[in-house]
Amino acid sequence: MAKNTSGSTSIRSEARLLSGDRLNLYLDLGIFLLSIVLSAPLVTGIAAHEWLSIIFIIPIVTHLLLHWRWIVNVTRRFFLTLPRETRFNHFWDVLLFVVMTLIIFSGLLVSQEALPFLGISIKVDPFWQAIHNITANLFLILLGIHIAMHWNWLLRVLRLRKASEGER
Template structure:
């Protein structure tokens, strides 16, 4: 059971970090990462639902049962809203795609981009509420992972966690410094990516909003810290 919970937390943290990175289309040299990672998140969400399948079925069966707690009802509603908002992001993202699905819509569609932006901000808010709602469970899993049954600190687990964190930070720094457009792509594709990156402004550019200037920084670690430390 603990291993399954650890897998859930790793998946959820990965989803949250990736989603935050997607809030800035300039991260990792632009749209190629933005669009591909967005599709990967869609698959990851399905995996997340699969890992919680029993809870979903159990809650649906008892949704009108008075014995079901208010917290569980709220959590279920929150997850439904998250699923709908993520679906909205993916669908609108595919429709305005400039790299992965460049021929679905011809020309610029500012309305769809605005809707995509709204869904993204709504999802970020819902993710924050989701984390707050499950914070005690998250901390409980971490305590079980980092401590032994006797209540002592598990040094092996702590060292492993520190190494994973250091590896993550190091990989983000390396990618931010060294990742370049793949030379294996055909010249036409590279040109298409470059043109799309120029024509795809960061969220909010259509409406000049000074308070969203932080979208201009494309370093992944700064983008992550900018959203998780406020």
């Protein structure tokens, strides 16, 4: 607990920034930054792009696990009484997940570095290369809209984080 300027004891802003929100913030920021890096394979090089893409699975699965209770509850009630915003958010999240799954699957099917390094050789099929490119570009659009949908949460958590740093 910290003392405010009047000398009374107050609850720190950091306590209001729940540990779950903080973890979500850092995880989501990591996913966002890694998404940006992965969107530029000509900059990173194919090998780094492929290995980072495989590593990308870890924060995505972690994000899903952290939100699993929400996913299950909303899925169960999807066709029942749910606010339209929640229903649309869930639909958008499922769409984002399907596109990410297609990106990862098609990326593995067109791997030029990571899978051959592991002794798995695959003949690159232009169909899967096209699917990979299309879904990767679509993902950036979907991700931008996903971030916009959660913009108020992001601002709230950032404000609380800034307030907690100011009290230190």
